[in-house]
Amino acid sequence: MTELPIDRTQFFNTKPDQTFAVKEVLNLVYNAMEEKGYNPVNQIVGYIMSGDPTYITSHKGARSMIMKVERDELVEELLRAYIRNRSWEDVE
Numbered sequence: 571m572t573e574l575p576i577d578r579t580q581f582f583n584t585k586p587d588q589t590f591a592v593k594e595v596l597n598l599v600y601n602a603m604e605e606k607g608y609n610p611v612n613q614i615v616g617y618i619m620s621g622d623p624t625y626i627t628s629h630k631g632a633r634s635m636i637m638k639v640e641r642d643e644l645v646e647e648l649l650r651a652y653i654r655n656r657s658w659e660d661v662e
Contacts, residue, residue, distance in 0.1 A: 590635065590638075592639055592643050592644060592646075592647040593647055593651070595635050595636055595638070595639050595644075596614070596644065596647060596648070598630065598631075598632060598635055599614065599626060599632040599635065599636050600614070601630075602627055602629045602630040602631075602632035603626070603627055603629075603632065605629060605630075606627045606629050608627060613625045613626060613627075614626070614644075617636065617641075618641050618644055618645060621641060623636070623637055
């Protein structure tokens with residue numbers, strides 16, 4: 571094995587994490603929560619309000635995915651979707 575001089579910096583690249591849009595993360599989390607029998611709206615709101623990741627199931631990697639997104643970004647995406655639809659009428 572060849573030793574590098576101590577005055578040189580060695581660089582290496584790792585494979586970056588796959589990145590998802592915030593709406594894709596919300597969709598994945600919502601579906602995973604529903605599959606496990608949880609109320610996705612209540613659980614996602616609990617997570618956003620508290621920051622406690624245990625509100626989100628680890629099923630299908632949902633917990634680790636949502637933790638990669640800042641909570642304020644989640645709120646922004648939800649507000650964007652509301653404004654796009656401009657209505658609460660279809661939400662129960």
